Structures are given as C-alpha cells and as structure tokens.
Amino acid sequence: MKKHIQQYAELVVQVGTALKQGQNLLIQTGVGTFDFAREIARAAYRRGAGFVDIRVVDNELLKARLELADEQTLDYVPPAVIADSYQQLAEDWARIRIDSTEELDVLKGVDSAKLGRVTRANRSALSVHRDAMMRHKHQWLVIAAPGPRWAQKVFGGPEVGVDPRLDEERTEKLWSQMVKILRLDTPDPVATWQDLAKTLKTRAKSLDEMKLDYLHFTGPGTDLKVALTETSVWAGGPSKTPEGTVFEPNLPTEEVFTTPDFRRTSGRVACTRPVKVMESLVLGAWFEFKDGKVVDFGADQGKDVLEKYLTVDEGAGYLGEVALVDASSPIYQSGLLFNSILYDENASCHIALGAGYPFCLSNAHDLNSPAQLKEAGCNVSLVHTDFMIGSPEVDVTGVSKNGEEHAVIRQGSFVL
Incomplete structure (x- = not known):
C-alpha cells in the first residue's frame, strides 16, 4: 500500500x-x-x-x-x-x-x-x-x-477504537477501493487520467452542440427543470488558468458540469445520497424551486442545518451548478456510499446551491462584478454545496431552445 x-x-x-x-x-x-x-x-x-x-x-x-x-x-x-x-x-x-x-x-x-x-x-x-x-x-x-474513522463510516461495524485490528483492516479496504477509483492500478495513472479527460471533454462538447435551454430531471420524487443561460458552456476534466496551466480541481472527477441560469429553476427534486452541509451530515433532503429559488425543503436528518445554510445569504437558495455523471463511474460501480461530497458527487448527477462558476460562461472575461454576474444569470453567494440527485431511476432529458428533446441519461447511463 x-x-x-x-x-x-x-x-x-x-x-x-x-x-x-x-x-x-x-x-x-x-x-x-x-x-x-x-x-x-x-x-x-x-x-x-x-x-x-x-x-x-x-x-x-x-x-x-x-x-x-x-x-x-x-x-x-x-x-x-x-x-x-x-x-x-x-x-x-x-x-x-x-x-x-x-x-x-x-x-x-x-x-x-x-x-x-x-x-x-x-x-x-x-x-x-x-x-x-x-x-x-x-x-x-x-x-x-483514507483513515479509520472514514473507513468505519463507509463499511460500518464497531466504532473506531473498539477493535484496533478491525480499524486497520477497514482502512486498508478503503485504500483498496480508492486505488481502483483513482486508477492507481493502471500501468500509467497519469496517462489514464489524460484519457479520461478526453472522454469528459467529448461529452461536454456534445452537450454544448445541443444548444440546450434546460435539463429535465425525472424520477422518484423528482420533476426538476434546470435552465441554462445563453452563454452557459459545459466543462469536464481539467481546467486551465489564464496563464495556461492545466490542472484538475477535483481528484477523482467523473462529471461534466455547467453554470445554470439561477433565475429559472423550477420543480421538485429528491436528493439520492447524504451530503455534508456546513460540516454536518444531512440525510434525505428534498427541495422545491419556483422562479429559481428554494421555496420549500425538508430532510430526514439535518433540516435545521439546511435552514441555516439557506439563510447564509440570498444566493444560498439558488442554483450555481448542474452536473451530469453516469453509472460508468467507478465510484458508482463500487456500490459504496462514501459520505463525502467529493466522492459521492462523482457517483451521481448533482446540483449545487450557492455560487456559480463564472468560467462556465463564454463571456466570463466581461463579468467583473457581482451585479454583472447576476445579470448574466450566474448566481452569487458566499457558499457552494453539491446535492446528489441522480440514480438509475432518474432520467435526464435536454430540451433545446427550439423545443427539440435530446435523451442525455437513461437508466443511469449516458446516451449522447
């Protein structure tokens, strides 16, 4: 190891x-x-x-x-x-x-x-x-x-400290899962991640070519329309600084994502995985949107934390990101719930409440103030938290500005 x-x-x-x-x-x-x-x-x-x-x-x-x-x-x-x-x-x-x-x-x-x-x-x-x-x-x-406490959350069993040998075994087991997820078991992990970057870039390009007006998520407890802006562009894999340095903001990463029009989200969505909000775990969350804003919400555990999150500032109740992930993700394939936004978001489609990514707008270089960002449809907030909403039971359909429908994800898999 x-x-x-x-x-x-x-x-x-x-x-x-x-x-x-x-x-x-x-x-x-x-x-x-x-x-x-x-x-x-x-x-x-x-x-x-x-x-x-x-x-x-x-x-x-x-x-x-x-x-x-x-x-x-x-x-x-x-x-x-x-x-x-x-x-x-x-x-x-x-x-x-x-x-x-x-x-x-x-x-x-x-x-x-x-x-x-x-x-x-x-x-x-x-x-x-x-x-x-x-x-x-x-x-x-x-x-x-990996560490013993995280491993216990992933695999269950007695709390850390009860059986030191079991603590070590669970941690090693978690490392073994991460070796696969991070492609460390391939002959050249760096080259493998470069190949994955090409796949994600191809998906992003396909979505850009559809000229989508909105994405429609449908499934148990979910009927959600996430609108895009005129300048929304899809991203996936590595990013680039203004000086040209290519880097990966997340490892692992399996998503393609963009900045939605925060003013036009509508419908109801059920979260399919737990999420850590302000360092507290929230289970069974759901949200209802009208004119872009969360107008109702609930959770099986942590509703009070959600309530405080949504009042951090005005933008905390609007979307700043929508991301697509399919069942080919090794994180999803593991069948594990990691209780980590970084890992669980890369097993499932997700949305983020809070700040949008300016770099996902084609005219980002012209948007230099919060007022300009908001006018362009990019949400402005002090926070940004991802909520997982995808599963094999959730379909995603893209609707172009001319009303044409495009199947994007069916039964958990991309069909681009």
Missing part, C-alpha cells in the same frame, strides 16, 4: 495541481490526514516546489469555539488570515484541501445558528480569494485520504 500512497501523492501534484517549478503550495488538512499531507509535501518538493505550507483545519477546535466562546466573537476573522490570502493570490500559490472525512460527526449537534455565523464571516472575509479560485485564476484541488 505504501507504493500506492506515494503514487497518489505524485498524481495529486502532477495531475491535480500541475505544480510549477518554484511555485508555493498550501495544503489544508485535518488532524487525521496530516500524514498524507506530508506525503504530498514531499512529492511537491521533488517536483520543485518553492515552499510548502501545511495548515491544520481542526473541527474539534471549531466545536470548542462554538460551544465555549463568547457569542459576540463568532464573527471575528483575524486580519492576518485575510492579509495572508491576498499574499497567496499575489504570489500565485497553488492550493490543496484534503476533505475532513476523519471528522464527519464532530460537529453533529452543535448550534447550527452559531455555525452559520462563523461560516458566513469566514466566507465573507475571504471572498476575493474564493472568487479568484472559482474563476480558476490559480490551481486548486480537493482530494480525500
């Missing part, structure tokens, strides 16, 4: 961030995935990184703040954090975030209103940095790394 861990770190640096000679790199990680962050740092230095900084994002510490700190201090963001974000933009740092899968339940039961305040304050303070990343002006990447 050590070989695969090193291969994964090399893939992250070479294909994920496409780190340039002398470029600085920030790695954000939880406590439980710190060792893998170190492995990435070693791979980055082997590739010629200028400086690598590993920063721990600790949900246990956040929980202590929410439970014990004076409520009046929850909006505080240290000026040094904001200044540092500007310096990273100026120096063209690449950025990697390791998903907090080892802390999935840490924030369960905390005051969702307080969590919402902290989330809003941080997103607002770092909005310039976030906008630059969403426009793909710099390389950024989201990944995940």
Whole structure:
C-alpha cells in the first residue's frame, strides 16, 4: 500500500495541481490526514516546489469555539488570515484541501445558528480569494485520504477504537477501493487520467452542440427543470488558468458540469445520497424551486442545518451548478456510499446551491462584478454545496431552445 500512497501523492501534484517549478503550495488538512499531507509535501518538493505550507483545519477546535466562546466573537476573522490570502493570490500559490472525512460527526449537534455565523464571516472575509479560485485564476484541488474513522463510516461495524485490528483492516479496504477509483492500478495513472479527460471533454462538447435551454430531471420524487443561460458552456476534466496551466480541481472527477441560469429553476427534486452541509451530515433532503429559488425543503436528518445554510445569504437558495455523471463511474460501480461530497458527487448527477462558476460562461472575461454576474444569470453567494440527485431511476432529458428533446441519461447511463 505504501507504493500506492506515494503514487497518489505524485498524481495529486502532477495531475491535480500541475505544480510549477518554484511555485508555493498550501495544503489544508485535518488532524487525521496530516500524514498524507506530508506525503504530498514531499512529492511537491521533488517536483520543485518553492515552499510548502501545511495548515491544520481542526473541527474539534471549531466545536470548542462554538460551544465555549463568547457569542459576540463568532464573527471575528483575524486580519492576518485575510492579509495572508491576498499574499497567496499575489504570489500565485497553488492550493490543496484534503476533505475532513476523519471528522464527519464532530460537529453533529452543535448550534447550527452559531455555525452559520462563523461560516458566513469566514466566507465573507475571504471572498476575493474564493472568487479568484472559482474563476480558476490559480490551481486548486480537493482530494480525500483514507483513515479509520472514514473507513468505519463507509463499511460500518464497531466504532473506531473498539477493535484496533478491525480499524486497520477497514482502512486498508478503503485504500483498496480508492486505488481502483483513482486508477492507481493502471500501468500509467497519469496517462489514464489524460484519457479520461478526453472522454469528459467529448461529452461536454456534445452537450454544448445541443444548444440546450434546460435539463429535465425525472424520477422518484423528482420533476426538476434546470435552465441554462445563453452563454452557459459545459466543462469536464481539467481546467486551465489564464496563464495556461492545466490542472484538475477535483481528484477523482467523473462529471461534466455547467453554470445554470439561477433565475429559472423550477420543480421538485429528491436528493439520492447524504451530503455534508456546513460540516454536518444531512440525510434525505428534498427541495422545491419556483422562479429559481428554494421555496420549500425538508430532510430526514439535518433540516435545521439546511435552514441555516439557506439563510447564509440570498444566493444560498439558488442554483450555481448542474452536473451530469453516469453509472460508468467507478465510484458508482463500487456500490459504496462514501459520505463525502467529493466522492459521492462523482457517483451521481448533482446540483449545487450557492455560487456559480463564472468560467462556465463564454463571456466570463466581461463579468467583473457581482451585479454583472447576476445579470448574466450566474448566481452569487458566499457558499457552494453539491446535492446528489441522480440514480438509475432518474432520467435526464435536454430540451433545446427550439423545443427539440435530446435523451442525455437513461437508466443511469449516458446516451449522447
């Protein structure tokens, strides 16, 4: 397994961030995935990184703040954090975030209103940095790394610590699944990901050629129309910075996606997988849209978290992304529920509530303010969270501006 861990770190640096000679790199990680962050740092230095900084994002510490700190201090963001974000933009740092899968339940039961305040304050303070990343002006990447707590969530069984040997076995089993998903078992994983990129680009091109007005999702509990803008373009696989650096924002990635017209979503949709919202797991969510906005919603678990999320700002209740994934995805083929947005979104079609991606609009270079983005149909928000809505029972039909219907996904598979 050590070989695969090193291969994964090399893939992250070479294909994920496409780190340039002398470029600085920030790695954000939880406590439980710190060792893998170190492995990435070693791979980055082997590739010629200028400086690598590993920063721990600790949900246990956040929980202590929410439970014990004076409520009046929850909006505080240290000026040094904001200044540092500007310096990273100026120096063209690449950025990697390791998903907090080892802390999935840490924030369960905390005051969702307080969590919402902290989330809003941080997103607002770092909005310039976030906008630059969403426009793909710099390389950024989201990944995940196996650990005993995540493995227990995926495979079930006794809680971590009850049987150390079982903890190790489940973690190894999760690594084995990820080896397949990340194509680390192929002779040349880098070349394999390059081939997958071509497949995703071909799908995106086919969707662009349809000149779609909207996508119609139909299935159990779902009858949803997601409208596109006049300038929506489909993306999939690698992205490119303005300077021409080709990188993968997500590893793994199996999706093609675009920015919808946030003003024209209508209908009802049932989520088909759990989703982590503001670090809390939400199960059985559903939404009803009218004129683009969520007008009703519910969940089997975590409705209060959804309520706080939807009030972070005005844009939190509108769509910023629609993505298509079919059953050929090895994540779907595994038959596993990963309880990670990064993995579960790449097993299923999904929508995102919150900010849209400006780079998925053909006229993005002309849209330099929030007002211009909104006028073009691109949602503006401090948040962006994916909700999985696809399954073999959900069909997707594209409707062109001339009313012509195109079968896009049937019984879980692309039929482009």
